[in-house]
Each structure stands twice: as C-alpha cells, then as structure tokens.
Amino acid sequence: MTAxxxxxxxxxxxxxxxxxxxxxxxxxxxxxxxxxTFRAELERLGxxxxxxxxxxxxxxxxxxxxRRIVLKREDLxxxxxxxxxxxxxxxLLASRLGKQRIVAETGAGQHGVATATVCARFxxxxxxxMGSEDMRRQHPNVERMRLLGAHVEPVxxxxxxxxxxxxxxxxxWIANVESTYYLIGSCVGPAPYPSIVRELQAVIGRExxxxxxxxxxxxxxxxxxxxxxxSNAIGLFAGFVDDAEVRLVGVEAAGAASLGSGRAAVLHxxxxxxxxxxDGQVLDAHSISAGLDYPGVGPEHAALRDSGxxxxxxxxxxxxxxxxxxxxxxxxILPALEPAHALARALDLDAELILVGLSGRGDKDLAEVLGx
Amino acid sequence: xxxxxxxxxxxxxxxxxxxLVEIGFPFSDPLADGPVIRRAAERxxxxxxxxxxxxxxxxxxxxxxxxxxxxxxYASLLEAYGWERFAQDARAAGAESLIVADLPVDVRPxxxxxxxxxxxxxxxxxxxxxxxxDGWLYLVTVAGTTGARTELSPALSPLVExxxxxxxxxLYAGFGISTPEQAAAAAELxxxxxVGSAALLAAEEGPAALERFVGQLRAALA
Numbered sequence: 153m154t155a156x157x158x159x160x161x162x163x164x165x166x167x168x169x170x171x172x173x174x175x176x177x178x179x180x181x182x183x184x185x186x187x188x189t190f191r192a193e194l195e196r197l198g199x200x201x202x203x204x205x206x207x208x209x210x211x212x213x214x215x216x217x218x219r220r221i222v223l224k225r226e227d228l229x230x231x232x233x234x235x236x237x238x239x240x241x242x243x244l245l246a247s248r249l250g251k252q253r254i255v256a257e258t259g260a261g262q263h264g265v266a267t268a269t270v271c272a273r274f275x276x277x278x279x280x281x282m283g284s285e286d287m288r289r290q291h292p293n294v295e296r297m298r299l300l301g302a303h304v305e306p307v308x309x310x311x312x313x314x315x316x317x318x319x320x321x322x323x324x325w326i327a328n329v330e331s332t333y334y335l336i337g338s339c340v341g342p343a344p345y346p347s348i349v350r351e352l353q354a355v356i357g358r359e360x361x362x363x364x365x366x367x368x369x370x371x372x373x374x375x376x377x378x379x380x381x382x383s384n385a386i387g388l389f390a391g392f393v394d395d396a397e398v399r400l401v402g403v404e405a406a407g408a409a410s411l412g413s414g415r416a417a418v419l420h421x422x423x424x425x426x427x428x429x430x431d432g433q434v435l436d437a438h439s440i441s442a443g444l445d446y447p448g449v450g451p452e453h454a455a456l457r458d459s460g461x462x463x464x465x466x467x468x469x470x471x472x473x474x475x476x477x478x479x480x481x482x483x484x485i486l487p488a489l490e491p492a493h494a495l496a497r498a499l500d501l502d503a504e505l506i507l508v509g510l511s512g513r514g515d516k517d518l519a520e521v522l523g524x
Numbered sequence: 525x526x527x528x529x530x531x532x533x534x535x536x537x538x539x540x541x542x543x544l545v546e547i548g549f550p551f552s553d554p555l556a557d558g559p560v561i562r563r564a565a566e567r568x569x570x571x572x573x574x575x576x577x578x579x580x581x582x583x584x585x586x587x588x589x590x591x592x593x594x595x596x597x598y599a600s601l602l603e604a605y606g607w608e609r610f611a612q613d614a615r616a617a618g619a620e621s622l623i624v625a626d627l628p629v630d631v632r633p634x635x636x637x638x639x640x641x642x643x644x645x646x647x648x649x650x651x652x653x654x655x656x657x658d659g660w661l662y663l664v665t666v667a668g669t670t671g672a673r674t675e676l677s678p679a680l681s682p683l684v685e686x687x688x689x690x691x692x693x694x695l696y697a698g699f700g701i702s703t704p705e706q707a708a709a710a711a712e713l714x715x716x717x718x719v720g721s722a723a724l725l726a727a728e729e730g731p732a733a734l735e736r737f738v739g740q741l742r743a744a745l746a
Contacts, residue, residue: 163631164628164631165599165626165627165631166555166626166628167555167556167625167626167628167640167642167664168628168629168639168640168641168642168644168645168649168653168664169642169643169644169645169664169667169668170644171628171644171645171649172644172645172646172649173644309562309563309566310552310566315553319553319555322555323555323558323668323669326555326556326667326668326669327666327667327668327669328667329644329667330644330667415604416603417600417603417604418598418599418600418603418626419553419600420553420555421555421626423599423603426600428600428604429574430604431574431575431576431601431604431605432551432575432600432601432602432603432604432605433551433552433569433574433600433601434552434553434600
C-alpha cells in the first residue's frame with residue numbers, strides 16, 4: 153500500500169479498521185480512472201444531469217475600473233454548487249464497489265444536498281451528518297435533503313458544525329465499513345480521498361482554462377477561489393497550476409484560516425495545516441459562512457502554500473457580505489457566502505484579468521445575510 | 525482519562541485487580557471513540573489536561589501503582605509535542621508503552637507502540653502489526669468505535685484464530701466489552717481483556733465503585 157502524500161502532508165491517520173477500506177477505495181478508484189466506460193458515464197452525466205460545461209461570465213459592473221473579473225459559474229450547476237461534480241463521481245465509484253449505503257458530512261448543506269441528490273438518482277440509502285448549528289443556519293438545505301429522501305442526522309456536541317459532523321460521519325463509516333461508502337465532500341481526509349476529490353473537481357479548472365483561451369486568447373493573470381476544505385479551489389487551480397505565470401490565490405475566512413494561521417496537526421485522517429493549539433488540540437473556527445467554518449484544509453493546499461505556488465489570503469465576514477451585496481446589485485447574481493470571500497479579495501487584487509470561482513449560489517444564505 | 529482524580533481512580537482499579545491501566549490523554553477529535561470516552565475527553569480538555577499536565581498526571585499515577593501504565597492517545601498530540609520526545613517523556617513518566625488510536629502499523633513505524641488489529645485487517649497487516657508491536661497486540665473486537673455493546677462481538681473469535689496462526693504475542697481484546705459476562709467470554713479466546721467506556725462510567729461514581737466494578741471483572745476472569 154502506498155498512501156499518497158503531498159510533501160509532508162496527507163497520509164492515513166485513521167484507526168486500523170478503515171485501512172482495508174481505504175485500500176479497496178484506492179484500488180477501485182484507479183481501476184475506474186483507467187476504465188473508458190466509467191469516464192464516459194461521468195462525462196455524460198456531467199453534461200446531461202449537472203449541466204456542464206458551466207459558463208464563464210465576465211462581470212460588467214462588479215469589477216472596479218481597470219480590472220476585468222471573470223466568473224466561473226459553478227453556481228449554475230444542478231443543485232447550485234460545485235459539490236455535485238464530486239458527489240456524482242464518487243457515487244459512480246460507490247456503485248462500482250457495490251456499496252448500498254452512503255454516509256456524508258455537510259457544513260453549508262451544499263455537499264449534503266449534492267449527495268442526497270445523487271443517492272436519489274442511483275437509488276442508494278443516504279445518511280448525512282450535519283452540526284445542529286449548521287442545521288439552523290442553513291435550514292433550506294436541510295429541507296431539501298429530506299425531500300430528496302436523505303436522513304439528516306444532527307450532531308449536537310462540540311462546535312455543532314462541520315468539524316464534528318465530519319468526525320461523526322467517519323465514526324459511522326468505521327462501524328458500517330462493509331456496507332457503507334463514505335462520500336467525503338472536500339479534498340480532505342485520509343488518502344486517497346484528497347486526490348479523488350481533486351480529480352473530480354479538476355473539471356472546473358480544465359473547462360475554465362479552455363474557456364479563457366477561447367474568449368480572451370490568453371490565460372488570466374490570477375485565479376481566485378475560496379478555501380474551506382478547499383475542493384473548489386483545488387479543482388480550479390488544477391487547470392492552471394502548470395502555468396507558472398498565473399497567480400493562484402486562495403481566500404480563507406479570517407476566522408477559519410487553517411493555512412494563514414494554522415500549524416501542522418492531524419485532523420480527520422490526514423496531516424495538514426490545522427487551526428490547533430500548541431498541544432495539537434483542534435481549535436474552533438468561526439465564519440459567517442458554514443462552508444468555510446472548518447479548522448482544517450486539504451493537504452495539497454498546505455503543500456502549495458509551502459512551495460509558494462499558491463498564495464492564501466483572508467476575507468472577513470464583513471468583506472464577504474459587502475461582496476455578496478455588490479454582486480447582487482451590480483450583476484443580478486446572488487453568490488453563496490463562501491465564494492463571496494473570493495469575490496471580496498478579487499476586488500482589491502493587483503491584477504488585470506482575474507478569474508474567480510463562483511462555487512455556489514446564495515439562496516441558502518438569505519436568512520444569514522438578512523440577519524446581518 | 526487523565527485528570528486530578530485519576531491517580532486515586534487508577535489505584536482503585538489496581539486494588540480491584542487490574543493487571544494494566546490505560547490512561548487516556550484527551551484529544552479534541554477522537555475518531556476511534558464513542559460517546560462515553562469522547563465526553564470524558566471533552567471534560568478533561570475543559571479542565572486543562574494538555575500534554576504536559578497529562579505527563580505530570582502519569583508521573584503521579586506511577587508513584588501510586590505497580591502495574592504497567594499505558595497512555596492511549598491520538599497522533600495530533602505527538603505531532604505537536606514531537607513524536608520521539610513524546611515517547612521518551614511518556615516512558616520517563618512511567619509509561620510501559622503507548623497506544624495511538626489513529627496510527628496504523630505502516631504509519632510512523634519507528635515509533636514503538638502497542639499495535640491494534642481489527643476484524644477488517646488482512647493477514648498481512650496482522651503479521652506486520654504482531655512483528656512491530658510493543659509487548660502485546662490490541663485486538664479491536666468490533667468494526668466500530670469504543671463503547672458498550674449488548675453482546676460480545678462475533679468477530680472476535682475468527683480474529684483471534686487468524687492472529688494466533690500468525691504470532692505468539694499475547695492478545696488483549698478490547699472495544700465493546702463492558703460486562704463481567706462479556707469479559708469472561710472474551711477471555712476464553714484472548715489472553716487479556718480491555719474495558720474502557722464501562723470503567724469510565726463506573727469511575728464517575730467514584731473510586732469505590734470503580735474498584736467494585738474491576739473486582740467483578742476480575743472475578744469473572746478467574
């Protein structure tokens with residue numbers, strides 16, 4: 153077994169019970185990737201079910217003078233966010249592996265909705281763990297998951313947010329590992345999950361690179377995406393990481409800056425940069441955006457930070473709310489609060505042509521935004 | 525779980541007949557643990573039981589007990605403290621070995637520790653764990669987290685059988701064993717029995733209750 157790592161990050165820090173399941177997953181994934189039928193099915197459903205490719209749209213009134221800001225519209229995907237790319241790919245993998253029961257964690261609810269959606273489509277049992285604080289903040293998504301036939305299991309301890317929901321989903325998987333597929337929502341967790349999620353989200357960057365060349369006959373100066381666990385950013389960056397002249401900018405929530413203020417620690421099965429104290433105890437993250445309210449981050453981001461290939465900055469709750477209102481009022485687009493963090497930094501970034509990952513739509517955040 | 529009352533509780537466990545005492549060093553996100561141990565860890569952290577305090581606590585326990593003491597914890601504590609330094613300081617404070625619940629046998633192989641094997645482990649991994657383990661092998665009886673079950677796991681018997689065919693090291697069975705009856709049944713198969721959550725619940729009633737509980741387990745194994 154070779155558990156993939158990203159430099160000194162990643163790995164498999166999990167109870168022994170899960171190791172054979174991770175081996176099975178890795179083998180199944182490698183076989184799926186090599187299988188033309190699997191790839192064709194993923195592409196076909198991406199096109200007909202998700203609505204790919206998602207359009208590229210250049211803002212007319214949002215960008216400040218002298219800058220051009222182009223949005224990769226993952227908010228227009230079926231279920232309203234980039235999360236469906238990953239959920240769809242993993243559900244095809246779960247079916248190949250013969251698993252009948254799916255567990256997932258969710259923070260903002262977008263991954264939970266995406267998972268509930270593909271479980272409905274493929275006729276699989278679906279259990280989604282969600283912190284009770286997030287169930288309050290993202291209530292419409294709770295109702296959506298239930299309408300799609302998923303069971304939403306509240307997590308009532310600790311921070312009552314994504315961190316604990318993830319722990320409970322992993323505990324469920326440990327207890328039901330023979331029958332159950334754990335459909336992780338971001339590029340975190342033990343190997344091979346970070347590379348599976350990256351590969352499934354890389355469609356964002358692959359499309360965007362081609363669309364930029366078609367529309368502008370050049371690459372963007374900078375690519376900007378929000379980072380919680382980091383899946384939409386890693387997918388968008390994947391299209392440009394080999395283009396050394398393109399700046400890669402990840403935007404974290406100021407109160408959940410795992411890369412900006414974290415340290416090396418072990419959380420949810422991987423070594424990465426984590427908001428943790430000097431004893432390795434994981435700290436609480438704080439963000440208005442439930443999807444960024446997570447003290448860890450994908451190990452590949454930690455490696456990209458250390459190598460200097462990507463830069464990571466922060467945006468406050470107020471910055472994000474400001475960008476949310478500006479995009480709504482200037483372009484007629486309600487962004488999710490997560491990509492609103494990326495939009496906020498794109499506004500003051502020193503670059504001419506900027507590509508921003510608009511990873512999801514804002515309907516789920518209306519109560520939170522109106523409450524401020 | 526490490527804490528101000530733990531030396532007295534550990535002494536009670538020894539008096540009740542424990543041959544070895546595991547001391548939890550709490551972690552904020554203990555993936556292998558069910559609700560009882562998770563809550564105990566939360567309380568210990570709220571009370572300030574960080575790594576230094578846990579090692580100090582271990583030293584106090586060592587002064588009162590003569591049976592082996594084994595800290596059980598998670599990788600993040602060792603990552604922060606320094607892997608080798610943690611092992612050295614734990615031994616200096618009186619630990620016989622270590623258990624790291626989220627450190628499978630092929631990760632950080634240089635760290636000497638009690639290895640865990642599970643019903644899902646392949647024979648290849650069981651053999652490797654047996655070869656690398658420090659003294660005895662921890663047999664996880666269930667696919668699942670720590671905490672009481674109504675029955676002894678049917679997975680234990682085949683796991684013991686497979687492991688015995690591969691090694692002569694002593695096998696201690698844990699996870700899901702909470703009653704004297706289950707302990708007796710597990711001891712028919714394995715060389716020792718580890719009781720965690722049920723002992724913590726008894727300890728919440730105080731040292732006398734814990735001593736009584738351990739005494740019942742001891743009697744069931746006689």
